[in-house]
Amino acid sequence: xxxxxxxxxxxxxxxxxxxxxxxxxxxxxxxxxxxxxxxxxxxxxxxxxxxxxxxxxxxxxxxxxxxxxxxxxxxxxxxxxxxxxxxxxxxxxxxxxxxxxxxxxxxxxxxxxxxxxxxxxxxxxxxxxxxxxxxxxxxxxxxxxxxxxxxxxxxxxxxxxxxxxxxxxxxxxxxxxxxxxxxxxxxxxxxxxxxxxxxxxxxxxxxxxxxxxxxxxxxxxxxxxxxxx
Numbered sequence: 001x002x003x004x005x006x007x008x009x010x011x012x013x014x015x016x017x018x019x020x021x022x023x024x025x026x027x028x029x030x031x032x033x034x035x036x037x038x039x040x041x042x043x044x045x046x047x048x049x050x051x052x053x054x055x056x057x058x059x060x061x062x063x064x065x066x067x068x069x070x071x072x073x074x075x076x077x078x079x080x081x082x083x084x085x086x087x088x089x090x091x092x093x094x095x096x097x098x099x100x101x102x103x104x105x106x107x108x109x110x111x112x113x114x115x116x117x118x119x120x121x122x123x124x125x126x127x128x129x130x131x132x133x134x135x136x137x138x139x140x141x142x143x144x145x146x147x148x149x150x151x152x153x154x155x156x157x158x159x160x161x162x163x164x165x166x167x168x169x170x171x172x173x174x175x176x177x178x179x180x181x182x183x184x185x186x187x188x189x190x191x192x193x194x195x196x197x198x199x200x201x202x203x204x205x206x207x208x209x210x211x212x213x214x215x216x217x218x219x220x221x222x223x224x225x226x227x228x229x
Contacts, residue, residue: 003061004142008131010054011149017046019160024167030216056220058146062224065141077136082227084133089215090208091115094201095122098163101169101176112180115201120180121158124200156181 001009007067020026021043031039071077094115100122115122138147159182165173181187188195220226 002146003057003064006057006139007054007061007064007142008145010050010057011146013152014047014050014054014131015149017050017158020158021046022164027164054146054149057143061140061142063143066139068144069139071136071139081133081136082135084129085227086208086212088129088133089212090204091119091122091129092126093207093211094204095126097112097201097204099123101165101173112176112187112193114199115204116180117188117195117199118185120176121161121182124154124158124161125182125184126154127151127157128153212218 021030027039030042034042055100076180083229098114098116100116100120112120117205119125127150131147131152131154134147135144135151138144162173179187181190181192181193187193216227
């Protein structure tokens with residue numbers, strides 16, 4: 001199979017199966033048939049079963065296809081990439097510590113705290129930042145398809161979850177939506193929420209920066225290429 005087509009196939013399956021299995025008709029039917037916990041198990045297995053082949057396909061075919069852009073020599077773009085990657089790691093850790101109330105196993109709440117005042121979907125925004133940061137530095141067709149999958153999942157995944165949780169949870173989640181924003185910082189700028197010192201996710205910042213340093217150090221060995229140029 002053509003390398004770019006192979007990457008596109010597995011990236012499409014990985015992203016597409018997330019939306020298919022979590023869609024209201026499919027999810028409700030399967031949960032009604034086998035129960036919530038077995039459904040979560042199937043969902044996880046399908047996610048892993050498409051993620052691993054996607055990673056293998058990309059790992060064997062990095063920089064495949066035509067080069068659509070080359071921005072590695074632009075200092076501003078490289079700086080933006082660094083910012084996006086630090087933001088992605090901090091948001092991801094912060095989202096694990098303080099998850100969206102619609103996430104599996106997350107506590108129910110109507111008013112946001114901490115990172116949820118910045119964005120109600122820190123984990124999804126982290127995926128989008130990760131994908132966009134790597135898109136800027138990797139303009140080959142296969143790379144663009146692969147990293148675009150994370151951007152699509154990050155943007156549409158949160159929108160999809162909001163719609164589904166609004167149907168499932170009703171008024172409490174509607175109140176949470178009204179007090180928060182998907183786009184980072186929008187709720188703070190519009191004064192729907194106010195930031196306080198207690199909201200600062202210091203643990204996530206510390207862990208995120210530490211992980212970033214480790215990844216930069218090990219990147220040439222684990223993934224090839226150096227983020228330092």
